Amino acid sequence: KKTASKKMKGKKKRVRMFELSSSNAKREQNNVSEWMSESRHLIGNKDLLADFENQIKKALEGESIVFAIEGHAGLGKSRIVRELEKNLEKNKCRVYKGNCLSYGSSLSYHPWIEILNSIFGITSHDAMESRKKKIASMLLRMNKSMKDWLPLIGEIMSVKFEMNDLVRNLDNSLKMQKFYDIVLELLVFISRESFLSIVIEDYHWSDNSSSELLNYICRNTKKERIMFLIPYRPISDKAGIKEIEASVKHKLKELSEEETGELIENLLDVENIDKEMKNLIMKKSQGNPFYVEELVKSFIEQNYIAKEKGGWSLNRKAEEIALPNSVEEVILSRIDRLDLKEREILQSASVLGREFDMNLLSSLCSDKKLLVSSMNVLKQLDLIKTDEENEKKFFFKHILTCETAYNTLSFAKKRETHEKAGRLLEKKEKDRALNLGMLSYHFHKAHNREKALRYSLEAGEKSKVVYANDEAIEFFSRAIENCNESADLMIEKAARCHEERASVYSFIGRGEDAIKDTQESLNLAVESKDKSLLAFCLSEACIVYELSSKFDKMKESAEKALEIYIELSDKFGIAKAYNYIGMYYGIAGEPKREMEILLKAAEILKGAREEYEKTKKKSVSKGEEVSLLAVILNNLGYVQRLLGDNESALKNYEESLKARKLIEDKTGIAQVLNNIGMIYGRGGDIPRAMPYCEESIKIYDEIGNKKGLGSSLINYGYFNGEIGNHQKELECYEKSLQIQKQINDKYVMSFTLGNIGNYHLKMNNPKKALECQLESLALKKEINDRTGMAATYSNIARCYEAMGDNEKRIENLKEELKIYEEAGEEKKAAELKEKIK
Numbered sequence: 001k002k003t004a005s006k007k008m009k010g011k012k013k014r015v016r017m018f019e020l021s022s023s024n025a026k027r028e029q030n031n032v033s034e035w036m037s038e039s040r041h042l043i044g045n046k047d048l049l050a051d052f053e054n055q056i057k058k059a060l061e062g063e064s065i066v067f068a069i070e071g072h073a074g075l076g077k078s079r080i081v082r083e084l085e086k087n088l089e090k091n092k093c094r095v096y097k098g099n100c101l102s103y104g105s106s107l108s109y110h111p112w113i114e115i116l117n118s119i120f121g122i123t124s125h126d127a128m129e130s131r132k133k134k135i136a137s138m139l140l141r142m143n144k145s146m147k148d149w150l151p152l153i154g155e156i157m158s159v160k161f162e163m164n165d166l167v168r169n170l171d172n173s174l175k176m177q178k179f180y181d182i183v184l185e186l187l188v189f190i191s192r193e194s195f196l197s198i199v200i201e202d203y204h205w206s207d208n209s210s211s212e213l214l215n216y217i218c219r220n221t222k223k224e225r226i227m228f229l230i231p232y233r234p235i236s237d238k239a240g241i242k243e244i245e246a247s248v249k250h251k252l253k254e255l256s257e258e259e260t261g262e263l264i265e266n267l268l269d270v271e272n273i274d275k276e277m278k279n280l281i282m283k284k285s286q287g288n289p290f291y292v293e294e295l296v297k298s299f300i301e302q303n304y305i306a307k308e309k310g311g312w313s314l315n316r317k318a319e320e321i322a323l324p325n326s327v328e329e330v331i332l333s334r335i336d337r338l339d340l341k342e343r344e345i346l347q348s349a350s351v352l353g354r355e356f357d358m359n360l361l362s363s364l365c366s367d368k369k370l371l372v373s374s375m376n377v378l379k380q381l382d383l384i385k386t387d388e389e390n391e392k393k394f395f396f397k398h399i400l401t402c403e404t405a406y407n408t409l410s411f412a413k414k415r416e417t418h419e420k421a422g423r424l425l426e427k428k429e430k431d432r433a434l435n436l437g438m439l440s441y442h443f444h445k446a447h448n449r450e451k452a453l454r455y456s457l458e459a460g461e462k463s464k465v466v467y468a469n470d471e472a473i474e475f476f477s478r479a480i481e482n483c484n485e486s487a488d489l490m491i492e493k494a495a496r497c498h499e500e501r502a503s504v505y506s507f508i509g510r511g512e513d514a515i516k517d518t519q520e521s522l523n524l525a526v527e528s529k530d531k532s533l534l535a536f537c538l539s540e541a542c543i544v545y546e547l548s549s550k551f552d553k554m555k556e557s558a559e560k561a562l563e564i565y566i567e568l569s570d571k572f573g574i575a576k577a578y579n580y581i582g583m584y585y586g587i588a589g590e591p592k593r594e595m596e597i598l599l600k601a602a603e604i605l606k607g608a609r610e611e612y613e614k615t616k617k618k619s620v621s622k623g624e625e626v627s628l629l630a631v632i633l634n635n636l637g638y639v640q641r642l643l644g645d646n647e648s649a650l651k652n653y654e655e656s657l658k659a660r661k662l663i664e665d666k667t668g669i670a671q672v673l674n675n676i677g678m679i680y681g682r683g684g685d686i687p688r689a690m691p692y693c694e695e696s697i698k699i700y701d702e703i704g705n706k707k708g709l710g711s712s713l714i715n716y717g718y719f720n721g722e723i724g725n726h727q728k729e730l731e732c733y734e735k736s737l738q739i740q741k742q743i744n745d746k747y748v749m750s751f752t753l754g755n756i757g758n759y760h761l762k763m764n765n766p767k768k769a770l771e772c773q774l775e776s777l778a779l780k781k782e783i784n785d786r787t788g789m790a791a792t793y794s795n796i797a798r799c800y801e802a803m804g805d806n807e808k809r810i811e812n813l814k815e816e817l818k819i820y821e822e823a824g825e826e827k828k829a830a831e832l833k834e835k836i837k
């Protein structure tokens with residue numbers, strides 16, 4: 001009914017107004033579930049299915065297979081995987097599946113945690129104690145020595161085991177290595193009991209840590225009964241995750257016309273489909289099965305097609321039907337046709353993500369009764385589905401449905417819903433550690449700066465502890481963004497965030513980014529006028545400067561930090577600053593001065609060991625003092641050896657060893673043992689050196705420190721060579737090489753290959769030696785290690801010399817020369833020219 005017009009803000013003319021006098025009878029909603037929501041059987045893809053049969057056979061015979069399926073959205077990857085899973089189960093395979101989340105690229109190890117949970121038999125109903133029991137019982141069954149490593153697994157799975165010194169003192173990269181090895185051992189263990197399959201669904205959304213782990217596992221399980229099944233959309237370079245090295249890869253294509261027809265017939269459960277309708281759908285969908293399904297559903301919902309005796313037919317002219325231009329538009333039009341209450345529920349659910357928990361959704365909705373009936377409608381319309389195993393878990397039929405629903409929300413509504421979701425999650429204290437990533441996500445999207453900052457920082461720290469470095473960077477960046485956006489001044493917090501991010505950058509070798517952040521954190525700390533914060537940032541800056549070889553800067557920061565720590569009479573801080581200053585003089589070629597400073601630092605911490613022993617609960621801060629003291633003593637030993645004072649060096653190494661034993665710093669112990677061995681060995685007392693070396697190898701092996709193990713083995717090989725035990729010498733080098741291959745450390749691999757080459761040359765086997773050197777050269781080229789290449793050319797020349805091939809010898813020396821000339825190393829070049837003449 002027409003009423004008076006009104007003036008509206010933003011409109012020049014008055015706006016005509018109408019009053020609603022009555023509404024149409026409720027539109028009849030067609031029940032989509034009357035027909036198949038999915039095709040009964042998989043259409044097409046015969047080659048893929050046949051190939052999979054073959055691969056299963058191979059896998060069953062003990063050849064691990066990485067089966068990759070690449071295809072754009074909706075082409076049927078997940079559907080095919082479900083089909084393949086059935087096949088696997090027929091072959092008595094244990095299938096464990098982990099999902100990657102589209103909004104969760106910063107949730108570290110997400111798919112792997114799902115996989116581990118199902119391996120351990122953990123469900124969301126399990127309380128903490130029962131989770132602990134399940135993890136422990138499985139891992140101990142696999143290997144008794146896992147007892148010491150439970151806290152490490154616990155950190156990643158957010159299950160709190162009592163921390164022990166062994167794990168506490170391991171640095172993050174070693175923890176990561178150990179975690180990789182435990183997962184590897186576990187999968188191998190299971191695969192020896194039964195055929196095993198690991199599925200990583202939607203790998204294109206994997207977080208970096210999960211992708212690294214997957215690659216590590218695939219690289220190191222060549223001869224096991226394991227089938228990896230990896231479906232993913234084409235991965236862009238930007239995604240930052242690694243392409244997997246697949247043994248088999250299938251690229252999915254669109255369905256052919258014939259197959260599309262078959263799909264429609266299947267969906268509607270009729271044999272001969274109306275031609276016009278088929279053409280219409282075919283033209284639009286371009287053979288994308290998901291598109292076909294959604295179009296058919298939207299036709300039914302809009303009564304464009306109707307069921308007649310035994311079949312469906314179009315009940316209006318094809319040209320009258322306005323077809324949406326993309327699958328998103330089809331979904332959108334389907335969402336638009338929903339009743340208000342159902343639409344609202346769908347939208348709220350979309351804020352929670354593709355998979356969501358009914359309890360959480362129900363707390364988001366005001367009217368609980370409506371919720372149940374609406375969920376039923378949404379299920380009937382095939383927009384959402386229930387989890388078969390857990391009736392409280394729901395998920396969107398397809399991620400595009402979730403994304404499209406989410407995008408229909410206004411900014412304000414999105415913020416409001418995220419805020420609510422965040423607050424609800426906050427209340428679940430029990431799963432807090434598990435939910436940190438989601439808490440950070442929701443509050444960030446809600447623009448709740450203070451909470452987003454808090455949870456992002458916590459989530460970043462947690463990622464750092466579980467060595468998920470890229471994820472940590474993402475969280476810290478989010479934290480920084482929220483500091484910057486916040487209306488309140490958060491200088492101290494911002495300084496912390498930058499400092500945290502700097503430490504991760506520097507750890508992964510992104511020196512320039514690290515320095516930028518360090519600078520920023522220092523500026524902010526100065527601004528904040530908080531002295532202990534400034535001193536802390538300054539001493540953290542030392543680590544960053546050290547790792548990027550900016551030693552002047554390191555010294556400068558350490559001296560500034562020292563000044564403040566003296567003012568605050570902070571013993572630990574003073575000793576730490578001295579240690580850096582000492583290190584500076586060592587690098588600057590003034591070992592005497594270094595020694596003096598380190599002696600001062602050691603003096604300050606004297607007695608730390610005794611004090612630590614006295615504290616009942618082994619205070620963490622006292623432990624840190626002992627650890628620092630051990631480092632200082634070790635450094636002291638190193639300079640003293642350099643200055644020729646082996647006696648003092650040995651004394652300090654022994655003291656450092658005691659300190660490290662006290663705090664069970666295994667890596668540190670192995671390191672010192674190695675150093676002691678070196679003093680004896682280089683002094684010619686090989687029999688005395690050997691046991692130290694052996695002990696360090698044992699420890700490195702025990703804690704899974706592969707880098708350390710590899711280098712100790714090389715030393716051990718060298719010692720064996722010195723006493724004429726050549727067979728053992730070669731054995732050690734080859735074992736070391738094998739370990740480096742496992743962790744794909746190409747730099748050290750090339751170095752070890754060079755060693756093995758030299759060994760063969762020494763043994764008068766130039767042909768074998770040449771093989772090794774060439775392999776080493778290829779690696780050096782791959783990682784573009786120019787200096788290394790020069791050395792290898794020289795080694796190759798020696799091989800040819802031994803073989804009496806002067807032409808080849810000169811050829812290689814010339815290559816070596818080229819590198820020196822390029823690098824402007826005139827002296828070396830001149831010497832070499834002489835030789836070539």
Ligand SMILES: Nc1ncnc2c1ncn2[C@@H]1O[C@H](COP(=O)(O)OP(=O)(O)OP(=O)(O)O)[C@@H](O)[C@H]1O
Nearest residue numbers: 038039042043072073074075076077078079289290
């Ligand atoms: N070959 C096929 N035969 C029958 N139905 C299919 C086929 N391929 C896909 N479908 C159907 O199409 C829909 C979309 O497929 P699916 O979810 O497997 O796509 P996807 O490739 O996993 O997409 P995304 O990359 O978004 O995860 C599903 O409902 C599925 O049942």
Ligand SMILES: [Mg+2]
Nearest residue numbers: 077078079202
């Ligand atoms: Mg899928």
